[in-house]
Amino acid sequence: MMIKPYVRQGEGEEALSPPQWMDGDMSSPDGDASVSSHCYLEGGVNQQDREMGSEDAQEDDEDDEDGQEEENESKRRGPKKKRMTKARQERFRARRVKANARERSRMHGLNDALENLRTIMPCHSKTQKLSKIETLRLARNYICALSEALEGGLSTESRAFMETLCKGLSQPTSNLVAGCLQLGPASGTGVRPEDRHRVRAAPAPLGVASYSSPGLPSPPYGTFDSAHLLHLRAMKGGVYENHSPSEYSAGGVGTPPYDGPPTPPLSISSNLMPKQEPSPHYPPSHHYSPSPVDQGLYQTQTGYNGHVEGPYDSYHPQHMPPRQITSVYRD
DNA sequence: TAGGCCATCTGGTCCT
């Protein structure tokens, strides 16, 4: 793909006015006040601006410069561009507005899928939202870890399991996973030896010892959803062998319906976690029900730092749920 | 204040 650099006005060109639709009202025609006007700030003019602006100028006032521009136009290779008439401008604008709306919707769909992915992560936290990239990394690690476990090479209760989960994750996210697993201090856990030197700010080794790290909020942390491991064991035991993987995801969160005996969860949590909060996906009855998020019933609640959690309105970023942002990356 | 993360707009490309 050809990368087009940010186009600025060339030498000798007059400052061009922004497209007509931007005049006066800086909000877009579709009423979206969030439309960015930054494209026209600081004298930066993008391709569209140049086209529309210049052709607008050609239409509105014919002066000597336009003559020069037409002369340059005739030397240009390729198909000659059509004049941008008022009608064409309006059609272009309408198309652009529709495309923007589609793009927004598409990105919202992407974010929804990502949110669904977050909810089935082994350490789903309401108070410390994983970033997009961390969610994807953790998901990859989770798949790898479960695959190894299924092959019998990795115990879900082992430290190696957690190390696999933490591979390539930022320090705070690794701490979150470790906190969810409630494992003891581990020297360099989750950090490949070759990566350790790249950790710029690792205040403490992973594990309980780092809970007091200033970079990490105080508990509650997310919970390691033992039901996932229960699911894993059940699969190994053949309980779900009549279900296809696609059935697991039929509920939208990728988990099979569980109707087994209400025995204590079989997982590391039963050994290591002092108190296991019931997962929103697996209420005490052990009958699966869609999460509040999936039901659109995400109740407003106060997070650990007093921030209000609730439905995330991407059109009002100030309503974003609190998240712990990490500045430590290893890649 | 710098840097990370995010939402949004935008133009290009590919496909139907």
Place this chain on the structure above:
DNA sequence: AGGACCAGATGGCCTA
């Protein structure tokens, strides 16, 4: 022609 997808650009918000 129009939609989907992608990547660049930009500003806002937040945290260290």
